[in-house]
Amino acid sequence: MFKRAISNRIIAGLLALMFTISMFVPFKPCDAASDIKVLLDGVSLSFDVPPIIENGRTLVPFRKICEALGAEVEWDEETRTVAAFKDNKTILLKVGEDTAYINQTPTKLDTAPIIKNDRTLIPLRFLSEAFGAAVNWDNGLRTVKISTLPEEKPSKYIMGYYYSQSYEDFLKNVDKMSAVAAKWYTLDENGSLINKDTLRYINVPEGYDSVIKTAKENGVEIQMLVFENNATRLNKALSTPESRTALIDQISKMATDEGFDGVNIDFEAVTASGKDQFNEFIKSLYAKLKAQGKSLSLSLPVKTESVDWRPGYDYTTLGKYADFVVLMAYDKSPSVPGPQSGIDWVEEVVNYATARIPAEKIVLGIGCYGYDWVNGKRSSVIAKNNGTTYLEFADDLSEKYNLTMSIDQTSGLLNGKYTDENGQIHEVWMESDYSIDAKAKMVLQKGLKGIAIWRLGYTTPSFWDTLADNFKPVKMN
DSSP: OOOSSSOHHHHHHHHHHHHHHOSOOOOOOOEEOTTOEEEETTEEOOOSSOOEEETTEEEEEHHHHHHHTTOEEEEETTTTEEEEEETTEEEEEETTOSEEEETTEEEEOSSOOEEETTEEEEEHHHHHHHTTOEEEEETTTTEEEEEOOOSSOOEEEEEEEEOTTOHHHHHHHGGGOSEEEEEEEEEOTTSOEESEEGGGTEEOOTTHHHHHHHHHHTTOEEEEEEEEOOHHHHHHHHSSHHHHHHHHHHHHHHHHHHTOSEEEEEEOOOOGGGHHHHHHHHHHHHHHHHHTTOEEEEEEOOOOSSOOSOTTOOHHHHHHTSSEEEEOOOOSSTTSSSOSSOHHHHHHHHHHHHTTSOGGGEEEEEEOOEEEEETTEEEEEESSOOOOTTOEEHHHHHHHHOOOOEEOTTTOOEEEEEEOTTSOEEEEEEOOHHHHHHHHHHHHHTTOOEEEEEOTTSOOHHHHHHHHTTOEEOOOO
């Protein structure tokens, strides 16, 4: 019998009652469901006996799910009864019986526990909800999602990158963000700060002061983003102490004059030979901005333990001299059709970073877009037609070419193909609500600071809803 330190008479009474409720329960055939996934707070659970479906309900091995939920378990061979104990709650289920007991209170089950391959399988939803977890079934992915996160959502830093045609998206969702990083500045051929580069669509937009004002009225930080991806221009700016000092002075003056709360540096062409100069630049800029009461953040190209694409970026040093860093965890290999930000690869990226930078300083960059490849060329694509003038839209492609998208099980991204009017076959990969949810949960599980969105102008209501299911934005005081 059970050895739990609770009343033996109560348990004995419950067992006797369970015996008398039904002397015979007809056995209904179960559907094999080896492809069903069970996620607990975003982490996949593995079972020695696969989940099955009976009467439309998912059954799983009781010991594994109980222990995953933090409950103690016991099995009574004589009565074929399982018991789970957590906090002040006791749950009893008997094989073949469709009545369970929660602290002596009988509860009707949609389907009874069964024995399969020497394992007792119990209804997943009943047990999870009995211990206070939320359970959802994703039919498209054949996935059960269990959440034990508290109802009071945790607060995380949510930053949106502001680029061209971002204003409407910004206005709609400013209340859902912690910060905005405005990509309005870059370098000229001499390595000096400028606020207009027509060829790269970088400029301070008309009415920019209203963006800064609206952000601050809504408790949203606004970061001055300085972008450069030209190695020659970066070398001009970083190669000598004098050039570094000149650029630092220009940036700090602009940040002060325009009322930015901080600066985000997005230098994407630092070479291995320029690593030390970049480190020195960041150290000095950090000191200058801190003296002015402003923050410094960095948008960093990503790496994994197996592949260091960008040896010019010294994560350990850069993490030390920044208030936070954004991992640009997208565009893995955009020249080749395939997943560019799969959750499997993103976890490798995050693991590399957290081994060198404190997790609480790391912001996970998420790209709200995908690519449409044909004949070695690619176009950017987003989920819904929002009037942006230089993108493709998956909903339009679906209507025009019968594009059908499905979830890739490994990456979590949407994937599909279609044939255009010229007989050319296109391949499309893009983010999904499923992958966004998995990445948000990764932020929670690994204790990261938050997420950054590339970019405003690309988002959808379901994207924001998915974030809100996981956490709320930190706001300025």
